[in-house]
Amino acid sequence: MGKENIRTLFILTICLGIFPFFIRGDYYLSIMIFIGINAITVMGLSLLMGYAGQISLGHAAFLGIGAYCSGVLPVKFGFSIFTAFLCGLFLSAIMAMAIAIPTLKLKGHYLAVATLGFGEIIYIIFNELLEITGGPSGLSGIPSIHFFGYSFKGGVRYFYLVWAIAILLLIFSLNVIHSRIGRALRAVHGSEIAAEAMGVNVSQFKIQVFVLSALYASVAGSLYAHFITFISPPTFGLFVSILLLMMVVIGGGVSIWGALLGAGILTILPEYLRAFKDFDILIYGIILMAILLFMPEGILKGLTVIVKWIKKK
Amino acid sequence: MDKEKIVTPPILETSRLRKTFGGLMVIVDLSFTVMSGQIKAIIGPNGAGKTTLFNIITGILPPTKGTIQFKGKEINGEKPHCIAQKGISRTFQTVELFGNMTVLENVMLGRHIRTKMGLIQSGLRLPGVRSEERFISETAKEKLDLVGLMQKANEPASGLPLGEQKLLEVARALATDPQLILLDEPAAGLNETEILRMAEIIRKIRDRGITVLLVEHHMDLIMGISDEIVVLNYGLKIAEGTPEEVKKDQKVIDAYLGVEIEYA
Numbered sequence: 001m002g003k004e005n006i007r008t009l010f011i012l013t014i015c016l017g018i019f020p021f022f023i024r025g026d027y028y029l030s031i032m033i034f035i036g037i038n039a040i041t042v043m044g045l046s047l048l049m050g051y052a053g054q055i056s057l058g059h060a061a062f063l064g065i066g067a068y069c070s071g072v073l074p075v076k077f078g079f080s081i082f083t084a085f086l087c088g089l090f091l092s093a094i095m096a097m098a099i100a101i102p103t104l105k106l107k108g109h110y111l112a113v114a115t116l117g118f119g120e121i122i123y124i125i126f127n128e129l130l131e132i133t134g135g136p137s138g139l140s141g142i143p144s145i146h147f148f149g150y151s152f153k154g155g156v157r158y159f160y161l162v163w164a165i166a167i168l169l170l171i172f173s174l175n176v177i178h179s180r181i182g183r184a185l186r187a188v189h190g191s192e193i194a195a196e197a198m199g200v201n202v203s204q205f206k207i208q209v210f211v212l213s214a215l216y217a218s219v220a221g222s223l224y225a226h227f228i229t230f231i232s233p234p235t236f237g238l239f240v241s242i243l244l245l246m247m248v249v250i251g252g253g254v255s256i257w258g259a260l261l262g263a264g265i266l267t268i269l270p271e272y273l274r275a276f277k278d279f280d281i282l283i284y285g286i287i288l289m290a291i292l293l294f295m296p297e298g299i300l301k302g303l304t305v306i307v308k309w310i311k312k313k
Numbered sequence: 314m315d316k317e318k319i320v321t322p323p324i325l326e327t328s329r330l331r332k333t334f335g336g337l338m339v340i341v342d343l344s345f346t347v348m349s350g351q352i353k354a355i356i357g358p359n360g361a362g363k364t365t366l367f368n369i370i371t372g373i374l375p376p377t378k379g380t381i382q383f384k385g386k387e388i389n390g391e392k393p394h395c396i397a398q399k400g401i402s403r404t405f406q407t408v409e410l411f412g413n414m415t416v417l418e419n420v421m422l423g424r425h426i427r428t429k430m431g432l433i434q435s436g437l438r439l440p441g442v443r444s445e446e447r448f449i450s451e452t453a454k455e456k457l458d459l460v461g462l463m464q465k466a467n468e469p470a471s472g473l474p475l476g477e478q479k480l481l482e483v484a485r486a487l488a489t490d491p492q493l494i495l496l497d498e499p500a501a502g503l504n505e506t507e508i509l510r511m512a513e514i515i516r517k518i519r520d521r522g523i524t525v526l527l528v529e530h531h532m533d534l535i536m537g538i539s540d541e542i543v544v545l546n547y548g549l550k551i552a553e554g555t556p557e558e559v560k561k562d563q564k565v566i567d568a569y570l571g572v573e574i575e576y577a
Binding site for chain 1: 393397403410412413418422423425431432442449485486
């Protein structure tokens with residue numbers, strides 16, 4: 001995966017590993033946990049959008065499928081946490097295939113439209129299946145994660161769990177990117193007709209990467225449900241889908257590191273903007289617009305350009 | 314030499330191939346054969362259906378009627394990636410490189426169909442991934458060397474000048490280990506030195522045992538390297554034969570070459 005990536009990965013792991021020793025207080029830890037959860041979804045989206053060039057406007061639905069499986073199945077049906085988690089993955093994969101197989105065989109932005117509709121349908125299902133999902137008032141009492149009597153209830157433990165999974169998925173993603181599969185995905189983005197003529201089964205790869213990104217989101221959803229222990233439909237609505245997409249774009253979608261940066265920034269930003277009270281959304285919007293105007297290729301690329309410029313001076 | 318070629322079966326054979334777009338007939342009952350080891354050219358005025366023919370052979374467009382046989386087996390109606398797998402590769406008239414990838418990565422993509430590690434294997438770096446990756450990069454470098462672009466291996470493909478982009482497309486097509494390569498106007502937009510270089514490379518490709526079918530407008534290049542020429546006019550084959558035969562053909566002169574031919 002390249003020396004530079006291994007070095008960055010190493011530094012990131014060390015920083016995350018020592019983070020809880022320096023930062024005390026549940027508030028900062030929980031923000032870091034949210035960044036980790038978002039990072040998992042956004043990595044999958046980066047593979048889908050940044051590398052393969054396909055747009056999903058309904059990824060929060062997969063987050064929701066993961067979360068609701070991890071919530072509903074143990075609470076209402078007595079499933080074990082791990083089985084519920086696997087059910088979430090399975091259901092997400094099935095749903096993703098059901099959307100991807102008909103739409104990704106077509107050229108054009110059918111996936112974006114189909115996922116938009118899918119997101120809304122799932123949102124309505126969460127709201128309407130009162131007996132199972134608890135409807136608009138949500139589902140509470142989701143158990144926290146425990147393996148063999150070891151509980152991940154505390155903030156620090158959950159922090160390590162989330163980030164261990166995130167780092168493993170990051171390694172998996174980097175491996176994929178730097179392989180023939182990664183090249184095939186980028187080729188699909190670059191020129192579909194040439195990729196096809198060189199023997200790449202374009203629709204198969206689009207379907208694969210879409211399912212993979214749905215699985216990432218489902219993992220993130222399960223982690224979210226067990227952390228908050230309460231879930232309700234708005235957490236998995238269209239706005240969240242757009243927010244996830246923004247994380248990829250703001251960070252710089254063509255690099256998975258950019259996507260991670262985007263997840264970090266857009267998770268922290270609203271916390272700092274609370275000082276502005278009623279104007280927070282306004283300022284949030286202005287910042288996003290400024291980033292897109294002045295760094296159209298994302299913050300990561302923008303920063304590299306700035307660093308190079310300073311070095312020259 | 315001619316006798317030898319007659320004995321070996323054709324690598325590509327179209328029979329009564331027809332393509333219509335709405336009411337417009339772009340290819341009219343075209344039958345021709347390409348022999349293994351040949352350089353065969355298709356010429357004709359703009360709009361003669363040459364690129365459409367390439368798109369049909371490579372599976373991008375389905376034919377309206379007729380059949381295409383590759384090594385004696387029918388391939389019409391198959392998907393482009395299956396046809397590539399069988400051993401037909403191509404370049405594009407309007408360059409279709411992966412601009413978001415480096416020069417070397419473009420050629421490495423050409424190795425895609427000759428390698429097999431899947432998503433899970435690649436993601437987990439299972440045994441075999443590393444050696445396969447090394448194999449991909451070595452073969453890709455060899456193809457890059459053949460077209461003389463080795464020193465630009467790590468530059469972004471979109472940054473190359475047009476002449477080198479065309480060469481890169483040839484290298485990428487060669488990386489798929491084709492038995493038949495289709496070159497769509499390889500000399501278009503190139504200067505005279507670059508055209509000579511391209512002619513040299515096309516001969517080298519043929520010497521490696523790869524059959525070449527090309528569409529081109531540059532008459533010196535065509536007449537210089539082709540073993541046989543097919544002349545199309547409004548989708549209709551008006552002549553077929555060696556460069557000498559075609560040059561003298563009255564129908565070809567009327568439709569395409571014009572009355573004052575320099576080559577005669």
